Amino acid sequence: MDAHDAFGKLVGDLDYSMFIVTVRAGAEQAGCLVGFACQSSIEPPRFLVCLSRKNHTYRVATRADAVAVHFVPRQAKALARLFGGCCSDEVDKFAGCAWRPGPGGLPILQECRSWFVGRVLQRLDLGDHVGFLLEPIAAHREAGESYFTFDQAKNIEPGHPA
Numbered sequence: 725m726d727a728h729d730a731f732g733k734l735v736g737d738l739d740y741s742m743f744i745v746t747v748r749a750g751a752e753q754a755g756c757l758v759g760f761a762c763q764s765s766i767e768p769p770r771f772l773v774c775l776s777r778k779n780h781t782y783r784v785a786t787r788a789d790a791v792a793v794h795f796v797p798r799q800a801k802a803l804a805r806l807f808g809g810c811c812s813d814e815v816d817k818f819a820g821c822a823w824r825p826g827p828g829g830l831p832i833l834q835e836c837r838s839w840f841v842g843r844v845l846q847r848l849d850l851g852d853h854v855g856f857l858l859e860p861i862a863a864h865r866e867a868g869e870s871y872f873t874f875d876q877a878k879n880i881e882p883g884h885p886a
């Protein structure tokens with residue numbers, strides 16, 4: 725097996741938390757399920773979210789100063805499917821779930837009680853995904869939650885192939 729194939733299988737075996745990232749620019753809002761995301765610094769606190777150039781969410785995010793990162797509850801399968809399996813070009817995802825305007829007018833999803841809003845510090849060319857380096861500027865944590873994982877999300881057919 726060559727390195728390319730072996731690498732694909734290695735990372736496919738991993739398990740990690742999934743997030744739903746929502747964005748707003750002017751009157752337009754979008755959001756998608758994201759697996760490529762992690763904390764990248766403790767002090768200062770920083771978080772990296774990677775958005776596929778093919779996604780509608782990415783296109784809106786290029787015009788946004790901040791994004792909302794939702795920690796998806798373990799049982800929120802339908803919400804994960806809505807944001808990961810549908811494209812905002814065709815479906816109004818926000819008509820299909822409960823949300824409210826949060827900091828900076830960003831849509832905050834009611835079902836996700838833990839979330840933060842990050843100011844976009846840098847956009848990084850990382851390949852077919854673009855890294856958004858975030859500085860948290862608002863956050864809410866619901867204690868005792870467990871989160872939706874990559875393993876649970878594997879059977880969702882992405883709205884866009886990466």
Ligand SMILES: Cc1cc2nc3c(=O)[nH]c(=O)nc-3n(C[C@H](O)[C@H](O)[C@H](O)COP(=O)(O)O)c2cc1C
Nearest residue numbers: 757759760775776779780781808810811812883884
């Ligand atoms: C398991 C899984 C992981 C995903 N990870 C990412 C990701 O890290 N970044 C991303 O931009 N899209 C990711 N996606 C794809 C988007 O969530 C999906 O294509 C979505 O439909 C895009 O919606 P949009 O076009 O409305 O932005 C993932 C999808 C699945 C099912």
